[in-house]
Amino acid sequence: MISEIHRHGQDIEKGSSLGKDAWLRLKKNHLAMGSLWFFVAIVLVCFLLPFVPGIPNPNITHPDLQSMPAFSSATSMEGVNVFYLLGSDHLGRDIFSRILYGGRVSLSVGFLATAVSLTIGVIYGAVSGYIGGRLDAAMMRFVDILYALPFMIIVIILTTYFGNNLWLLFVCIGAVEWLTMARIVRGQVISLKNQEFVEAARSLGLSRSRIIFRHLIPNTVGPVIVYTTLTVPAVMRLEAILSFLGLGVQPPDASWGSLIKEGADRMASDPGLLVYPAIIFGLTLFSLNFLGDGLRDALDPKSSKD
Amino acid sequence: MIPPLRSRNIQQGWVRQLPLLGCRRNPEDSTARRASRFTLTTTPWKSGLILLLGIVVISQVSCRKERKVDMATREKILLLGNGDEPKALDPHLVSSVGDSNILRATLEGLTTFHPSDDTRHEPGVAERWEANDDYTEWKFHLRKNAKWSNGDPVTASDFVYSYNRILHPEMAAPYASMLYFLKNGEAYNKGEIKDFAEVGVKAQNDHLLVCTLERPTPFLPDVVKHTTWLPVHRPTIEKFGTMTEAFTDWQKPGNHVSNGAFQLTEWRINAHVKVRRNPHYWDAENVKPNGINFYPIPNSFTEEKAFRNGLLHYTYIIPANLISQYQEKNDPSLRSETYAGVYFYRCNTSQKPTDNVDFRRALAYAINQETIVKYVKMGGEQPAYGYTPPSEVGYKPPNVIRHDPDKAREFLKRAGYESGKDVPEFTILFNTTEEHKSIAVAIQDMWKKTLGIEKVNIQNQEWKVFQQTLFDMRYDIGRAGWIGDYSDPTTFLGMWKTSDSNNYTGWSNLDYDRLLKESSYANSTEDRYRILAEAESILLDEVPILPIYWYTRVYLISPDVKNWNPLLLDNHPYKHIDLVPSGKETE
Numbered sequence: 001m002i003s004e005i006h007r008h009g010q011d012i013e014k015g016s017s018l019g020k021d022a023w024l025r026l027k028k029n030h031l032a033m034g035s036l037w038f039f040v041a042i043v044l045v046c047f048l049l050p051f052v053p054g055i056p057n058p059n060i061t062h063p064d065l066q067s068m069p070a071f072s073s074a075t076s077m078e079g080v081n082v083f084y085l086l087g088s089d090h091l092g093r094d095i096f097s098r099i100l101y102g103g104r105v106s107l108s109v110g111f112l113a114t115a116v117s118l119t120i121g122v123i124y125g126a127v128s129g130y131i132g133g134r135l136d137a138a139m140m141r142f143v144d145i146l147y148a149l150p151f152m153i154i155v156i157i158l159t160t161y162f163g164n165n166l167w168l169l170f171v172c173i174g175a176v177e178w179l180t181m182a183r184i185v186r187g188q189v190i191s192l193k194n195q196e197f198v199e200a201a202r203s204l205g206l207s208r209s210r211i212i213f214r215h216l217i218p219n220t221v222g223p224v225i226v227y228t229t230l231t232v233p234a235v236m237r238l239e240a241i242l243s244f245l246g247l248g249v250q251p252p253d254a255s256w257g258s259l260i261k262e263g264a265d266r267m268a269s270d271p272g273l274l275v276y277p278a279i280i281f282g283l284t285l286f287s288l289n290f291l292g293d294g295l296r297d298a299l300d301p302k303s304s305k306d
Numbered sequence: 307m308i309p310p311l312r313s314r315n316i317q318q319g320w321v322r323q324l325p326l327l328g329c330r331r332n333p334e335d336s337t338a339r340r341a342s343r344f345t346l347t348t349t350p351w352k353s354g355l356i357l358l359l360g361i362v363v364i365s366q367v368s369c370r371k372e373r374k375v376d377m378a379t380r381e382k383i384l385l386l387g388n389g390d391e392p393k394a395l396d397p398h399l400v401s402s403v404g405d406s407n408i409l410r411a412t413l414e415g416l417t418t419f420h421p422s423d424d425t426r427h428e429p430g431v432a433e434r435w436e437a438n439d440d441y442t443e444w445k446f447h448l449r450k451n452a453k454w455s456n457g458d459p460v461t462a463s464d465f466v467y468s469y470n471r472i473l474h475p476e477m478a479a480p481y482a483s484m485l486y487f488l489k490n491g492e493a494y495n496k497g498e499i500k501d502f503a504e505v506g507v508k509a510q511n512d513h514l515l516v517c518t519l520e521r522p523t524p525f526l527p528d529v530v531k532h533t534t535w536l537p538v539h540r541p542t543i544e545k546f547g548t549m550t551e552a553f554t555d556w557q558k559p560g561n562h563v564s565n566g567a568f569q570l571t572e573w574r575i576n577a578h579v580k581v582r583r584n585p586h587y588w589d590a591e592n593v594k595p596n597g598i599n600f601y602p603i604p605n606s607f608t609e610e611k612a613f614r615n616g617l618l619h620y621t622y623i624i625p626a627n628l629i630s631q632y633q634e635k636n637d638p639s640l641r642s643e644t645y646a647g648v649y650f651y652r653c654n655t656s657q658k659p660t661d662n663v664d665f666r667r668a669l670a671y672a673i674n675q676e677t678i679v680k681y682v683k684m685g686g687e688q689p690a691y692g693y694t695p696p697s698e699v700g701y702k703p704p705n706v707i708r709h710d711p712d713k714a715r716e717f718l719k720r721a722g723y724e725s726g727k728d729v730p731e732f733t734i735l736f737n738t739t740e741e742h743k744s745i746a747v748a749i750q751d752m753w754k755k756t757l758g759i760e761k762v763n764i765q766n767q768e769w770k771v772f773q774q775t776l777f778d779m780r781y782d783i784g785r786a787g788w789i790g791d792y793s794d795p796t797t798f799l800g801m802w803k804t805s806d807s808n809n810y811t812g813w814s815n816l817d818y819d820r821l822l823k824e825s826s827y828a829n830s831t832e833d834r835y836r837i838l839a840e841a842e843s844i845l846l847d848e849v850p851i852l853p854i855y856w857y858t859r860v861y862l863i864s865p866d867v868k869n870w871n872p873l874l875l876d877n878h879p880y881k882h883i884d885l886v887p888s889g890k891e892t893e
Binding site for chain 2: 059060061063064066067077078090091092250251252265266268269270
């Protein structure tokens with residue numbers, strides 16, 4: 001008897017989770033999948049390759065070996081033999097390893113600042129949306145006020161006040177980027193909070209925080225994931241702009257933004273300095289944007305199940 | 307489904323810039339506020355793009371349309387690149403070369419510069435001058451037709467007023483020490499004497515200025531050419547504040563009253579300073595240019611592009627990596643000249659770790675000046691093994707600081723550090739330009755390679771902020787450059803006297819002070835130079851400064867500019883400079 005029911009159960013169409021559906025839909029989007037693998041590859045290369053022996057220190061200078069072409073090898077006046085995969089810059093530093101190390105900074109800024117904005121934005125938005133009323137109005141007006149402040153000036157003031165600190169930069173960017181996230185989550189929560197499952201949870205006597213964190217936030221995950229993938233490139237771009245303005249990483253360390261700035265100055269005499277980091281940075285930004293687009297299409301519950 | 311998300315997509319600068327990707331979005335979603343935010347966050351990219359397009363367009367159009375320099379040449383307006391944004395246009399507040407370039411156009415001192423010979427003095431406001439036998443009293447006879455730009459006559463009391471202003475302790479002028487030549491000038495500046503009447507400068511009558519000096523100074527006519535000795539217009543200063551008030555509105559265009567060949571007509575921060583012909587100038591008919599525009603362009607790459615695109619007659623500097631390109635093309639607009647200046651790092655001797663003399667020695671000997679000159683600076687500069695540049699006539703400076711890794715490591719041990727890893731963190735501070743950054747990075751790496759010092763930070767600051775930071779001694783190691791103010795080694799050595807207003811290092815050595823004082827009473831020039839060399843060897847032994855290179859001026863100048871002669875101190879009297887269309891494109 002039991003086994004029969006069991007067998008019968010197997011005949012019913014198997015339930016399919018949102019995540020699985022989304023993954024299947026995403027897999028069909030070749031552009032998004034290609035972007036995903038490319039991005040994973042970039043992250044792995046930037047974070048793991050510098051540990052491989054033979055990758056030169058990005059800050060070691062060989063002033064006598066400046067502006068070397070790609071795939072060249074030379075002996076410096078100190079008797080050190082160097083191989084330049086992508087050539088060298090005006091101080092004889094290896095461009096390839098500078099791009100790798102620069103990528104670590106840029107990607108870390110991307111992830112950390114996004115994490116900061118995600119944490120603040122989701123909690124703020126969910127609380128505001130669920131509690132509603134006057135608190136909601138006050139919280140949202142606060143967001144409006146912050147929106148109205150020019151971002152660049154805030155970051156410039158913060159960096160002049162606290163000094164040029166890379167970690168501060170992460171926090172600064174994150175602290176400014178959460179505003180849109182908060183709005184998105186608030187909108188989601190408002191549309192969700194009158195649905196039956198929330199009423200059910202409430203009638204079971206669950207606490208507010210439990211409803212927010214266990215019932216509402218997991219249901220906003222779709223738009224949040226999408227928005228996150230779009231925040232990462234936005235944040236990386238901001239870091240690039242700040243580094244370009246001289247407010248980001250301090251020399252001799254590099255980020256992709258500062259490498260591009262240095263390259264832009266020397267593009268007439270040494271185009272490689274600009275071209276290589278710009279290509280990598282551009283491709284990374286594109287891949288994240290395509291991935292974000294793909295995820296949005298994949299996670300949109302209204303899109304047809306085919 | 308998720309409207310905010312869609313509108314957020316529009317905020318993505320990349321998507322927005324590529325219509326191919328942006329066409330799927332609905333732009334109406336974005337509210338005005340977001341739109342404004344979008345503009346703010348992406349402006350640098352957009353403006354970069356516009357700039358790029360602009361450059362392309364300009365270079366395409368330039369063959370048809372008259373270039374800005376050609377137009378300016380026709381109108382006899384000099385377009386000069388001038389380094390950083392001026393800190394002030396007040397001769398008593400400035401200390402940088404760029405600022406004094408502007409002041410040299412607007413104000414005229416007792417004597418002025420000769421267009422081709424540094425050692426000769428052209429009469430300025432003073433028609434003629436004479437000294438007593440031991441060069442301690444100088445009489446300047448002022449010309450009767452010298453006038454301010456508002457028509458007031460320039461009198462001897464204007465000079466007395468100016469010297470009172472710069473020396474007044476409340477003014478805290480950074481360059482007041484240039485007037486310590488005057489008797490009791492130093493004492494008055496330090497507040498030891500309250501009455502300015504005791505200072506050795508008197509207006510005998512309207513047209514006779516008598517300077518009594520502290521020590522015999524045969525080269526005084528050379529000294530009075532300097533920015534700090536320029537006169538200011540008393541009624542103007544007092545209209546906008548008290549005598550000792552700094553940065554008042556008197557230096558604004560419209561208010562500024564000057565006595566030089568030009569008067570200030572426009573000053574837009576970070577854009578330009580414009581000066582035009584002063585009709586009341588006594589020698590107005592012999593002033594060749596109708597005006598000068600000074601452009602503050604701190605980025606040498608931008609400046610070079612501006613020059614190439616016909617926006618400038620003259621660049622302040624040229625990026626190191628472009629020099630060889632110009633040399634290959636045999637471009638006549640590239641010029642390279644000896645320049646009496648030294649590039650060095652100041653050490654803050656009042657705090658750790660640079661208070662330790664052995665540590666400073668270690669740093670000094672670990673710098674490979676030759677590498678920097680040859681591979682980083684690349685402008686034909688000379689490596690500085692000492693402090694005073696070799697171009698000073700007859701003076702033989704001791705050149706002792708030569709790159710020596712073993713010596714450097716030995717000094718590091720003697721300073722109490724077993725290895726470079728034990729050295730506490732310190733920072734190299736420089737003002738924002740690409741050259742300074744490259745040099746700082748190279749030196750940081752030399753210290754790392756030679757001494758194993760790991761924790762050297764590099765920090766850049768905007769020029770005005772940077773000057774203030776140095777002045778307040780809130781730095782460890784600071785980039786510095788010193789250009790001679792007059793043709794005598796004391797212009798270099800004088801600043802290291804105890805608490806000189808240009809010292810900024812906290813370094814003080816009583817023997818050094820004594821030798822400098824002694825040198826002015828020496829019997830002969832040779833004897834004087836010998837004493838000064840002795841003083842300099844003390845300086846180089848205790849190294850409050852780390853010498854790096856001796857300047858060579860490398861710059862670009864349009865062939866339209868005539869009478870711009872090589873000068874050791876690079877103080878060009880603008881009134882002699884002529885602009886003649888050469889018909890040649892500078893490209």
